[in-house]
Amino acid sequence: MVLAPPRKGRKPAPEGAARKLPIRPPIVFAADASGMKIAQICPYDFDRPGGVQSHIRDLSLALERLGHEVTVIAPEMGASPERPWGLKVARAGRARKVRWGATNFELTLALGEDRKRLDALIADGGFDVIHYHTMWVPLVPYQIFRRSRTANVATFHDTTAKTLGGRMLRTLFRSISKRLLPKLDAVIAVSPAPTENLRAREVTVHIVPPCTDLRRFADWKGRARKYGNGRINILFVGRLEKRKGVQHLMHAYAALCEAKLPVRLLIAGSGPEEKRLRSFAALRKLPEVVFIGSFETGDTPGLYGESDIMCAPSPYGESFGIVIAEAMASGKPVVAAANEGYRHLLTGEAARLLVTPGDEGALYWALRSLVVDAALRNRLCEWGRTEAMRYDSETVAPQLVAIYQEAIAKAKARNPRI
Incomplete structure (x- = not known):
């Protein structure tokens, strides 16, 4: 079943109270x-x-x-x-x-x-x-x-x-x-x-x-892809542990596949949740799920180069989000959980793609909006390249x-x- 859209007026839940130090x-x-x-x-x-x-x-x-x-x-x-x-x-x-x-x-x-x-x-x-x-x-x-x-x-x-x-x-x-x-x-x-x-x-x-060093990511633009065939590649980069929320992304991806959208999921990283994620993909017979596994630091520009959309679904425990800055520098739009750290990076129009942490329905609809709207992807690509230079x-x-x-x-x- 395709996940229901988030209710109108719903805003990401705030994290934490007012700051106490100047x-x-x-x-x-x-x-x-x-x-x-x-x-x-x-x-x-x-x-x-x-x-x-x-x-x-x-x-x-x-x-x-x-x-x-x-x-x-x-x-x-x-x-x-x-x-x-x-x-x-x-x-x-x-x-x-x-x-x-x-x-x-x-x-x-x-x-x-x-x-x-x-x-x-x-x-x-x-x-x-x-x-x-x-x-x-x-x-x-x-x-x-x-x-x-x-x-x-x-x-x-x-x-x-x-x-x-x-x-x-x-x-x-x-x-x-x-x-x-x-x-x-x-x-x-x-x-x-x-x-x-x-x-x-x-x-x-x-x-x-x-x-x-964001120049490494900007330089990748225009190189040939390994994962092509006209599909929209959604990338996750990070440890495969519950704190990173990749299980929520997997459920949202299943809904994208059920909606017959031309997508592929690239999962870069390893960790204790990998076996469970592989089992879920096999049980649901999800097509085009690629487990890239562990990677060297020098490989990260190529990972972003393979993607069209980057997803960072960590529900908590993120104070900033280097992977988001790297994706922005690579010219990739980002869908992310609205934890305290990620909200600090994604502002303006990009904030539309912040979703309530753990809300798989909201994650599905945010990803879908990018999959079906090339103009939105392009606008966020240009915004991200400029904004990332701050980092x-x-x-x-x-x-x-x-x-x-x-x-x-x-x-x-x-x-x-x-």
């Missing part, structure tokens, strides 16, 4: 011509595709092009290239995958010889600023923070689910942040969404979006340089020996 855009200085030594702290496997990893990688490369020296500090995850993407990467601590709710993350810890190497790295690195990403992830970021004697900057990328577990985690984060944030020299959130986890007096939050690493990196300079000045005022 928010300001970053001030902008001229970049220090002498360059800075910067440590970027990645709490996750740096070699695994992910939004935080992508941001750290492309930000670091952009900072180096501005004349700064960057070291990425990330956990040891087995065999890894010494300088992935040409970056200097120092391995600190060991990582173990942990499941929390509907997602997975890495818990890291440096003990014994690993801790000695970490001590030496921080003591001898000569860093002007240490930039922590998703600082909540235990425990190596905290180990570094305790050893740091320089300017400390933290970017908060994460949001919590509107569930009992999520509320408990949010309460914990707020309690920690009251003590942690005043000790930092600069606090950044990638959108207003993560500020729901932050509480502290006399602390100002800079809103600076994650970035990626290009060449645009964002100078904003971070300004914040680093401000943080260094603050740290030196606090401790002249820095």
Whole structure:
């Protein structure tokens, strides 16, 4: 049965309450011509595709092009290239995958010889600023923070689910942040969404979006496709876990097929839900469902190049959405769940394609509107290419340089020996 259209006047459900911390855009200085030594702290496997990893990688490369020296500090995850993407990467601590709710993350810890190497790295690195990403992830970021004697900057990328577990985690984060944030020299959130986890007096939050090298995606335009034959390709990119909402997309796709629309579903990624999704596609005898599987970071421009529409149905847990920015840069219209992070990106006419999280009927009708309306697809393609430049690493990196300079000045005022 084709899913019913959403009721008139229905609006996406809001996420979260009013922000509690003052928010300001970053001030902008001229970049220090002498360059800075910067440590970027990645709490996750740096070699695994992910939004935080992508941001750290492309930000670091952009900072180096501005004349700064960057070291990425990330956990040891087995065999890894010494300088992935040409970056200097120092391995600190060991990582173990942990499941929390509907997602997975890495818990890291440096003990014994690993801790000695970490001590030496921080003591001898000569860093002007240490930039922590998703600082909540235990425990190596905290180990570094305790050893740091320089300017400390933290970017908060994460949001919590509107569930009992999520509320408990949010309460914990707020309690920690009251003590942690005043000790930092600069606090950044990638959108207003993560500020729901932050509480502290006399602390100002800079809103600076994650970035990626969007030129890679714009350059793909016009290349030959592998998946053609006149069908409209709908792309999902991400981990196949419940938090990403791909199960909702699968139901909406089934309705598109029942409506005899010429569509194909491309699913790029792997994860614990893959077996269930494959079984659903087989049981419903859904045509043209392609499981692309895991992919390398360098393959992502080609994935977007194969698509006509990108779908990001994550019902919660998204503070921004690098995949949406990449799709926009590739000139692809986006249908997305109206979680707090995605609402921050898709504005104007593109906001028409934000749907209530978990509403498969609304997802079907939003996808259908793009499938049948080439003019709408084209308008959103042009809007996306222009709008995405706000999130290009060449645009964002100078904003971070300004914040680093401000943080260094603050740290030196606090401790002249820095």
